[in-house]
Amino acid sequence: MVTIDTSVCLVCGGCIDLCPKTAIQMVDDRVYVIQEKCIQCKICVQVCPVGAPRHIEDAA
Numbered sequence: 001m002v003t004i005d006t007s008v009c010l011v012c013g014g015c016i017d018l019c020p021k022t023a024i025q026m027v028d029d030r031v032y033v034i035q036e037k038c039i040q041c042k043i044c045v046q047v048c049p050v051g052a053p054r055h056i057e058d059a060a
């Protein structure tokens with residue numbers, strides 16, 4: 001799964017605009033991934049200037 005580390009996220013909105021599945025939303029100045037929509041493409045991981053989105057391998 002992909003999650004956003006809100007302690008480093010700048011809330012710049014860059015990942016929101018580039019997510020192909022509109023799986024990233026901003027609520028109350030925090031950015032989070034809607035897991036049901038995310039397809040693990042990791043575009044957000046690549047575009048974020050501060051490395052806030054983290055891809056975590058699902059537990060086996």
Ligand code: SF4
Nearest residue numbers: 019038039041042044
């Ligand atoms: S991994 Fe892809 S689908 Fe999932 S939140 Fe990031 S950009 Fe969107």
Ligand code: SF4
Nearest residue numbers: 009010012013015048
């Ligand atoms: S691109 Fe990175 S810093 Fe910008 S909103 Fe997304 S996670 Fe936060």
